Amino acid sequence: MLKDADRVFLEEKFLSKFDFSGEDREKVIKNCKNKFMKKDEILYQDNEGYYGYIIIKNGILRAYVTSNTLKEITIFRVKSGEECILSSNYTTTSFGKELNFQIEECCEFLFIPMQIYQELKEKYPSVTNHTLKLISKKFSSVIEVIEQALFLPLSDRIRIFLEQNCKNKTIKITHEQLANHLGSAREAISRTLKDMEKSGEIERKRGFITILSSDFKRN
Template identity: 30%
Template sequence: MDPEQTAVTSNALFEALDEGTWHRVHEGGRRMQVSAGTPLFAAGDPCQGLPLVLSGEIRVQMIGASGNEIVLYRIKGGEMCPLSLGCLLTNNSHQSEAVVEQDSEVLVIPAGLTEKLMNDAVCFRRALLESYGQRLQSLMLVIEEVAFRRLDERLAQRLVERQSYGRLSATHQDLAVELGSAREVVSRLLKEFERRGMVELERGLITITDLPALNRIGQVNTDGKTD
């Protein structure tokens, strides 16, 4: 088995495929090297196939009519994009956009081949549906947070989750996209956190100065990584 085949068949979607099916994937799939910052697809684009991320990380997000963005989920090495699967199954265009966050290698399986594999390979179909179900659950949590939790609670939780040893490299716009809010609103909350002694703000950098206080606001657990 060559290195390319090993990289793909090590994924749960392909691990039980026979040699003939693997060759259909290898010959029919389109392998792409995509640099960080590159859009993989945009809202309104026709769905050309099912993207499987072999390495790297891709952010999937939506932009509302107001121009605000919200991150739906991220797909990493060994994962596929479930919303793309939904587009393929319903023959619709993309309703979201995907942006490469880390240099990535992506295998795009054409629509016809995806359908063939779902019909012929039980393990492939099961893995796709399991991934789709897991992402649906995570999207329900996103909806619950946006609809029912205060923004200051969600911001505090995100700061705790993303910090490493008390520091977080992120702009106010980055956090606004994560939370589905406006940059101005997030900036105002961050300045209030700073006024209360919980964070220190610099350009592109947030230093956590009172992790327990942020935890109380966000009501989350953390491993306590601080300076």
């Protein structure tokens, strides 16, 4: 059973977008669950328990692609207030098959099981439209990842990542993690960070990276 605060959150972030019947609203509320997952936990592809519509309350969920050799690259993140669809049945809904999902920062989220979401999608064209918009937006993210990964120098990609993910100009991250976010090799990351530190652009200390100069302009 959802707490009052979660009901309000669900209303604001989901129910209010659609013109559901009273009965369908109740069905969503009754089946929606509040879940909590710890940092670094992985939403396994074969764990159907997590197929459905997810709305993040707090924390960050990271979608990434991985290779046989365990190299990774982050495709997009889902942050507080944002939503995502996880599905095994790619052709009828959305992500899941090709993407892996990992909790990047401790996550509290609301979860609507796939079966309920599918029923809504079949009944309300507005839900299909909403799904289409979500996927189109993610499609843009993927294209952006390709552009950056293939066409930008690693130093620029590190700058973009640091700027997008720092808090008060600082970020706690290992070279290994940064390599996984950017689909690069740890050695290349370490070398580039060293160069950036030498040139006075950043400072590295106890696992933290701090941006010192901010004259990097993204295109």
